[in-house]
Amino acid sequence: MQIWMCALHCEAKPIIDFYRLKKASSSAFDCYLGENQICVVSGIGLVSMSAATAWASNLLKQEQTASWINLGIAGHAQLDIGRYVLASQVTLQDSQRAIYPVPLIRHEFELLPVSTLLQPSTEYREDCLFDMEAYGFAQTASRFSPLELCQCLKVISDNQQTSLNRDKQYISDLIAPNIPAITEYAEQLDRLAQQLPRKNSLPDQLNRFLALAHFTRSQQILLEKMLVALIPDPSSAEPLFDSVKGFASSDQIIHHLKQQLHDWSLHLSARDIE
Amino acid sequence: MTDIVYLEKSIREHARCNEILRRLPRARVIEIEHHGEVFNPKAQNFRLQKLNPALVLAEKHGNFVLPAPIGYAIGGQNNYYFSHMLNCLYDCRYCFLQGMYRSAHQTIFINYEDFASAIEQTCATHGDEPVWFFSGYDCDSLAYEPVTRFIDFHLPAFERISNAHLEIRTKSTQIRQLLKHKPNPRVVVAFSFTDEATHRYSEHQVPSIDKRIDAMVKLAEAGWSLGLRFDPLIHHASFEAGFNDLLQRIFARVPTQQIHSVALGVFRMPKQNFKTIHRLYPEDKLVNQPFEVRNGMYSYPEDIETTMFSFCESALLTYIDPSQYFPCRW
Numbered sequence: 001m002q003i004w005m006c007a008l009h010c011e012a013k014p015i016i017d018f019y020r021l022k023k024a025s026s027s028a029f030d031c032y033l034g035e036n037q038i039c040v041v042s043g044i045g046l047v048s049m050s051a052a053t054a055w056a057s058n059l060l061k062q063e064q065t066a067s068w069i070n071l072g073i074a075g076h077a078q079l080d081i082g083r084y085v086l087a088s089q090v091t092l093q094d095s096q097r098a099i100y101p102v103p104l105i106r107h108e109f110e111l112l113p114v115s116t117l118l119q120p121s122t123e124y125r126e127d128c129l130f131d132m133e134a135y136g137f138a139q140t141a142s143r144f145s146p147l148e149l150c151q152c153l154k155v156i157s158d159n160q161q162t163s164l165n166r167d168k169q170y171i172s173d174l175i176a177p178n179i180p181a182i183t184e185y186a187e188q189l190d191r192l193a194q195q196l197p198r199k200n201s202l203p204d205q206l207n208r209f210l211a212l213a214h215f216t217r218s219q220q221i222l223l224e225k226m227l228v229a230l231i232p233d234p235s236s237a238e239p240l241f242d243s244v245k246g247f248a249s250s251d252q253i254i255h256h257l258k259q260q261l262h263d264w265s266l267h268l269s270a271r272d273i274e
Numbered sequence: 275m276t277d278i279v280y281l282e283k284s285i286r287e288h289a290r291c292n293e294i295l296r297r298l299p300r301a302r303v304i305e306i307e308h309h310g311e312v313f314n315p316k317a318q319n320f321r322l323q324k325l326n327p328a329l330v331l332a333e334k335h336g337n338f339v340l341p342a343p344i345g346y347a348i349g350g351q352n353n354y355y356f357s358h359m360l361n362c363l364y365d366c367r368y369c370f371l372q373g374m375y376r377s378a379h380q381t382i383f384i385n386y387e388d389f390a391s392a393i394e395q396t397c398a399t400h401g402d403e404p405v406w407f408f409s410g411y412d413c414d415s416l417a418y419e420p421v422t423r424f425i426d427f428h429l430p431a432f433e434r435i436s437n438a439h440l441e442i443r444t445k446s447t448q449i450r451q452l453l454k455h456k457p458n459p460r461v462v463v464a465f466s467f468t469d470e471a472t473h474r475y476s477e478h479q480v481p482s483i484d485k486r487i488d489a490m491v492k493l494a495e496a497g498w499s500l501g502l503r504f505d506p507l508i509h510h511a512s513f514e515a516g517f518n519d520l521l522q523r524i525f526a527r528v529p530t531q532q533i534h535s536v537a538l539g540v541f542r543m544p545k546q547n548f549k550t551i552h553r554l555y556p557e558d559k560l561v562n563q564p565f566e567v568r569n570g571m572y573s574y575p576e577d578i579e580t581t582m583f584s585f586c587e588s589a590l591l592t593y594i595d596p597s598q599y600f601p602c603r604w
Binding site for chain 1: 277278280302304306307311312315317318319321322323325326328471472474475509510511512552555556557558559560562563564
């Protein structure tokens with residue numbers, strides 16, 4: 001699952017259009033849903049972005065790790081309008097604390113620090129971009145996914161020569177031409193997220209095993225851990241389930257599964273080796 | 275090749291940093307205040323970073339040389355280790371570094387001269403007694419040598435200190451720099467091996483066994499003292515046949531008279547490190563093996579460990595003299 005966090009609807013619109021996302025009925029934040037995409041419009045500012053990011057995390061399934069992208073506009077002293085920048089470092093105005101969204105994917109965007117301001121400013125700097133949300137996004141999103149999967153992608157909307165134009169169409173038009181590069185990057189980020197193992201066993205499978213006997217809480221935790229390894233995909237569940245359904249107690253089931261796990265782990269088969 | 279280099283601002287003018295950056299012309303440089311900013315944050319994933327780790331160039335302040343852990347010795351009484359680098363190019367599933375650090379970025383401490391001074395001072399405290407230094411504890415000593423040139427710097431330094439001994443522990447085949455130097459009898463180049471099945475299953479990006487044997491042969495021909503490290507031994511269904519095969523392949527080509535030492539150790543890992551690795555790789559066979567906790571370490575049950583140890587010991591001693599053998603029991 002991939003979550004796009006934008007401050008303004010006009011920043012989100014090219015993404016909503018590209019993925020053909022449908023508006024969800026929600027009162028807290030404007031939210032648009034697709035098969036593998038969620039786009040949330042937070043409103044301007046660090047607090048709004050933090051709140052919306054935390055709110056969006058509740059839309060995720062627990063067992064998968066999501067990738068997050070904060071897409072929006074930013075200012076810089078010299079960079080051309082329309083240039084794309086991936087944040088190499090995110091700081092909060094006047095704060096020493098920095099967040100480094102780890103860039104693992106090869107890309108063609110500029111890589112520069114972003115400083116999040118609490119108020120708009122035209123005191124542009126050459127060593128970093130100004131925005132108003134990135135820090136709130138990075139700090140909150142990294143509670144739910146590792147920093148490698150929380151990226152801030154900014155398009156330059158204003159600089160020393162060109163003051164900020166707040167026209168919605170103008171902002172959407174800055175983003176739209178780069179949609180192929182942005183979505184290509186997003187797909188790579190999503191593939192990266194899929195490299196992580198499930199956080200928990202498949203809930204349906206776990207429930208089937210739990211229904212066979214009474215498991216203590218510690219047995220449930222152990223069972224869940226074992227099933228992550230023993231049932232890598234739903235197709236491998238049936239034979240394993242058949243092998244334990246004759247057992248009467250949770251102790252017997254746990255003992256049998258442990259044995260299965262150990263036997264499996266000690267056979268470094270040709271398939272593993274290839 | 276490295277895409278991203280994090281560089282501490284205070285050392286951006288350091289000649290060694292510039293040399294390293296020249297060797298990485300495509301890398302993008304991100305300046306940082308202190309390496310801890312990128313190395314220590316909690317919200318990182320070691321497994322993901324291992325797919326494309328960045329390089330961190332930093333300066334180390336203090337603790338250049340530390341006492342070696344118990345059992346980390348090859349015959350000497352005074353044992354120390356030093357880490358000019360944190361993390362390794364390779365990705366071995368049994369490695370404790372995965373559970374020790376939050377980041378998989380490779381951190382190089384560029385103030386080599388401070389390491390050399392600390393080594394010299396440590397040797398001075400032991401009079402004429404031999405003092406052993408192990409350089410491959412928190413990293414692979416040689417794998418990143420084309421970039422770091424650390425060994426290239428340190429070999430002459432060790433030559434100057436008459437009681438200093440060095441173990442360069444590696445799984446790499448980066449021996450070009452070593453071959454440019456005259457062999458030093460107080461330096462042992464120790465190669466780590468596991469059997470073929472374990473190597474293929476769990477040692478990602480590590481050169482093949484045969485390529486490592488090739489490297490050993492070249493070093494032996496040049497007169498270098500060599501070490502063999504079978505640590506950790508990993509148990510599996512065909513472990514015994516695998517170990518025998520490994521020994522046959524090594525000793526068919528590497529002359530035993532060039533072997534300074536052979537160390538053997540069965541898998542063991544501090545409890546907390548193991549739990550972290552289990553969280554990172556819950557589906558991996560190695561972390562699901564039948565381990566138990568003994569004395570705060572995850573390891574095989576005592577009976578399995580004893581059987582593995584005695585089997586390997588007997589097999590080894592058909593090839594080498596007992597004086598070359600250093601079991602690592604904990």
